[in-house]
Amino acid sequence: xxxxxxxxxxxxxxxxxxxxxxxxxxxxxxxxxxxxxxxxxxxxxxxxxxxxxxxxxxxxxxxxxxxxxxxxxxxxxxxxxxxxxxxxxxxxxxxxxxxxxxxxxxxxxxxxxxxxxxxxxxxxxxxxxxxxxxxxxxxxxxxxxxxxxxxxxxxxxxxxxxxxxxxxxxxxxxxxxxxxxxxxxxxxxxxxxxxxxxxxxxxxxxxxxxxxxxxxxxxxxxxxxxxxxxxxxxxxxxxxxxxxxxxxxxxxxxxxxxxxxxxxxxxxxxxxxxxxxxxxxxxxxxxxxxxxxxxxxxxxxxxxxxxxxxxxxxxxxxxxxxxxxxxxxxxxxxxxxxxxxxxxxxxxxxxxxxxxxxxxxxxxxxxxxxxxxxxxxxxxxxxxxxxxxxxxxxxxxxxxxxxxxxxxxxxxxxxxxxx
Amino acid sequence: xxxxxxxxxxxxxxxxxxxxxxxxxxxxxxxxxxxxxxxxxxxxxxxxxxxxxxxxxxxxxxxxxxxxxxxxxxxxxxxxxxxxxxxxxxxxxxxxxxxxxxxxxx
Numbered sequence: 001x002x003x004x005x006x007x008x009x010x011x012x013x014x015x016x017x018x019x020x021x022x023x024x025x026x027x028x029x030x031x032x033x034x035x036x037x038x039x040x041x042x043x044x045x046x047x048x049x050x051x052x053x054x055x056x057x058x059x060x061x062x063x064x065x066x067x068x069x070x071x072x073x074x075x076x077x078x079x080x081x082x083x084x085x086x087x088x089x090x091x092x093x094x095x096x097x098x099x100x101x102x103x104x105x106x107x108x109x110x111x112x113x114x115x116x117x118x119x120x121x122x123x124x125x126x127x128x129x130x131x132x133x134x135x136x137x138x139x140x141x142x143x144x145x146x147x148x149x150x151x152x153x154x155x156x157x158x159x160x161x162x163x164x165x166x167x168x169x170x171x172x173x174x175x176x177x178x179x180x181x182x183x184x185x186x187x188x189x190x191x192x193x194x195x196x197x198x199x200x201x202x203x204x205x206x207x208x209x210x211x212x213x214x215x216x217x218x219x220x221x222x223x224x225x226x227x228x229x230x231x232x233x234x235x236x237x238x239x240x241x242x243x244x245x246x247x248x249x250x251x252x253x254x255x256x257x258x259x260x261x262x263x264x265x266x267x268x269x270x271x272x273x274x275x276x277x278x279x280x281x282x283x284x285x286x287x288x289x290x291x292x293x294x295x296x297x298x299x300x301x302x303x304x305x306x307x308x309x310x311x312x313x314x315x316x317x318x319x320x321x322x323x324x325x326x327x328x329x330x331x332x333x334x335x336x337x338x339x340x341x342x343x344x345x346x347x348x349x350x351x352x353x354x355x356x357x358x359x360x361x362x363x364x365x366x367x368x369x370x371x372x373x374x375x376x377x378x379x380x381x382x383x384x385x386x387x388x389x390x391x392x393x394x395x396x397x398x399x400x401x402x403x404x405x406x407x408x409x410x411x412x413x414x415x416x417x418x419x
Numbered sequence: 420x421x422x423x424x425x426x427x428x429x430x431x432x433x434x435x436x437x438x439x440x441x442x443x444x445x446x447x448x449x450x451x452x453x454x455x456x457x458x459x460x461x462x463x464x465x466x467x468x469x470x471x472x473x474x475x476x477x478x479x480x481x482x483x484x485x486x487x488x489x490x491x492x493x494x495x496x497x498x499x500x501x502x503x504x505x506x507x508x509x510x511x512x513x514x515x516x517x518x519x520x521x522x523x524x525x
Contacts, residue, residue, distance in 0.1 A: 243444050243489055244424055261491050262424060262442055 027052030028343055031112055031122035032095075033102050033281060035059040037066075037325035038128035038313030040090055040417040041332030047093050049340035055094075056120050058112055059087060060101030064418055065155035067186060068325045069410050074152065074163050075196025076204075077363050083155055085418035105285045107306035124339060127287070127294075128313045128328065129279025130154070131185050137275045138178075139250035148253035149270040152193075153185060165269045166197065171205040173268030176258045178248040179214040180275040183293065185314050185323045187220035188359045188369075190273060195225065195361040198233040211267075212239040213260055215247035220322075221359060221369060223392050228361035248272065278315035293317045299375045300338040300348045301331060310335050319380030321373055327355045329413060334375070350375040352383075358406035366402030367394070420516045421445050425506055427520035431498035441470065441506045442491040443516060449484040467509040468492060472522075473502040498524045 030046065030053050032039050039057070046053055066083040073080050091097045098120055104113035105127070112120045133151060135141045141149070152162040166175070175197060179190045194212055201208045218241075219225075229237050240246040245262035252259075256267045277283060277292040287294045287303055294311045295304045298319060303309040312335050313328035321327045330353045338348030356370040372386035390402060426440040443465060450462035462484055470478040470492075478494055496504070505519040 244422075245442055245489065245491060262426065262440055 027054055028123040029054045029056065029121070030124045030126060030339070031056050031058065031110070031120050032126045032128070033058045033105070033112060034128035034130060034279070034313070035087055035090060036064065036128060036130060036313065036328065037068075037413075037417065038328035038332040039126065040064075041329040042126050042128065042312065042336045043090060043093065043095060043332075044417065045333040045336035046340060047095075049336060050343055051094075053343070054096070056096045056098055056122060057091070058098045058100075058102045058114065058120060061156070063087070065159065066325065066410075066414060067153070067155045067189070070152070070155040070159045071189065071193040071196050072360065073159050074166065074193060076163070076167075076200045077196065077360070080160055080163075083159070085414060087418065089419050090417070102281050105281050107285050107287060107303070107309055110308055123308065125309045126335065126339075127279075127282055127309065127311045127315065128332065129281045129315050131276045131314045131323075132278065132280045132283060134275045134277055137180070138248055138272065140253070141251050141272060141274055145251060145253040146272070149251055149256070149258075149267075149272045151273050152271060153189075153273050153276070162269070162271055166200060169205065169208070169268050172207040173205065174265070175201070175208065175210045175269045176265055176267035176271065177210060177212050178251075178258060178270070178272045179212065179216060179219075179246075180273055181215040181242075181247065183323060184273070184276045186325075186357075187322050188225075188357055190214075191219055191221070191225045192359040192361065193271070194237060195228060195233070195359075198229070198236050199362050202233060202236060208236075208268075210237045211265055212237060213246045213248050213258060213263070213265070214239055215242045217242045220357070221367065221389070224367045224390060225359070225361060227392055228365055228367075232362055232365065276314075278311075282311060282315050287311060298377070298379045299350050300342070301335040302338075310339065319373070320371075320382045321353065321355055321380050322357065324355055324357055326357065326409075326413070327353070329417065330354060353380065354387075356387075356409065358402065358409055360403055360406055361399075362403075364396075364403050365399040366390075366404075366406045367399065368402055368405070420514075421508070421510075423506070423508070423516060423518045425504075425518045425520055427504045427522055429521075430523045430525050433498060433500075433524050435498050436495045437498055437522070438493065439470065439496050439504065440491060440493045441468070441518070442489060443468075443508050444489050445508075445510070447482075447484070447486055447488045447490060463511065465490065465508050465510050467507075469507045470494075470496075471503075471505045471507075472496060473500060498522060500524055 064085040100114045100116045103115045110125045150158045150162040152158040250259040294316045296316045312331040314323040341348045353373040358368045367390035369389045370387040372383045422444040424442045431437045448463040468480040501524045508516040
């Protein structure tokens with residue numbers, strides 16, 4: 001079935017692009033699936049640039065839970081309310097809000113089927129479905145096993161679960177954090193999480209330790225993280241990289257055992273982050289072309305496999321841009337501008353995109369990497385020199401300032417999107 | 420000398436079969452891949468792995484280029500007396516890497 005669907009989608013892409021039939025007497029109808037960083041930014045921008053467009057939003061969660069800043073909940077820096085947002089502000093921008101989750105999508109007709117059976121049609125569809133977790137890649141792992149060994153890589157109840165497990169753990173316990181092979185959502189995210197768990201353990205349970213089982217050899221901002229770990233958390237974090245067989249192959253939630261090809265570790269708290277792919281809706285529709293992530297035009301973000309379908313955020317292949325909330329919001333805005341141009345009969349213009357990844361290694365120890373990207377016909381490429389990274393050996397004032405910037409970035413962006 | 424990891428239990432009962440793991444961090448270049456500069460990466464492999472218990476060879480392996488990077492060997496060893504478990508890897512140039520651990524039989 002899946003192969004047939006994929007073959008069909010591929011044949012669609014070869015057809016000349018037909019102008020979608022526009023509803024008479026009204027602006028074109030745009031369906032948005034997913035109101036996270038990508039979708040919310042798209043909606044805000046499109047509303048402003050093309051007010052005549054009818055927007056229907058499909059979102060499976062009743063509240064938004066942000067992955068950015070969820071590590072602060074896990075580390076006890078703030079509670080879950082800080083990362084939880086109502087959709088009311090976004091809904092009140094004159095959008096129609098469909099009820100229930102999307103369970104099916106047909107790229108040929110651009111029809112989205114909701115779990116209640118309702119079918120939403122549109123002239124254009126924006127998919128911002130985020131990631132799906134590939135539980136099957138780890139023997140013994142499943143959504144049920146994740147209730148004992150949380151991934152907490154999609155924020156919400158999993159975030160709270162991991163936090164509770166850390167709070168309930170006895171002093172002297174072993175926390176295992178398993179990190180998959182890339183690409184995954186938020187490249188520095190696992191290492192920020194390790195830092196903030198260490199921050200909590202150092203104060204509350206100093207005899208405990210963290211064992212990091214990492215499928216990667218090197219990682220994002222490695223020097224900056226390791227500098228902080230040596231200064232603040234000496235001896236607390238032990239990391240086994242991929243070359244030393246750090247990749248987790250199997251877990252057993254009954255005995256809390258986490259296994260690599262070499263090690264079997266019994267955890268008191270196991271945070272198992274599995275390998276990832278594009279969100280299920282895009283995968284099931286064959287929009288990944290069988291490679292796990294969705295290929296898109298680097299300027300318009302239109303799927304290369306399905307005309308009229310735009311894909312942004314973590315689910316799409318975005319060249320050198322990382323899978324981050326900030327990137328998704330940038331792409332949402334750029335995609336809305338491209339679509340507004342299309343509706344007006346113009347070609348979308350390439351833009352410059354930016355991404356900044358702030359990481360908190362302690363409440364007052366932040367650092368960041370920022371980059372500027374160009375949309376080119378060949379893909380999205382970083383402009384160098386264009387961005388910058390916090391230098392190694394920076395003083396405490398610099399790290400404290402970066403931590404303030406991180407907080408300010410989060411509060412500003414989330415209030416713009418969901419406020 | 421390459422980095423290695425070995426896993427030998429500290430103690431075992433006499434007659435017990437214990438699991439031994441040994442790993443060497445080595446690229447195991449098979450001679451068919453190219454560098455980012457487009458040049459062929461020559462064959463560079465570990466050719467021999469040996470484990471000795473109480474001075475006696477218990478496992479001997481000849482490795483070929485088809486074996487992936489960072490090879491791991493896992494096998495069972497019957498514990499009889501306290502003594503060293505010694506590991507030896509030899510690469511294609513004859514360079515030797517060793518590791519050992521003591522197994523106490525109770």
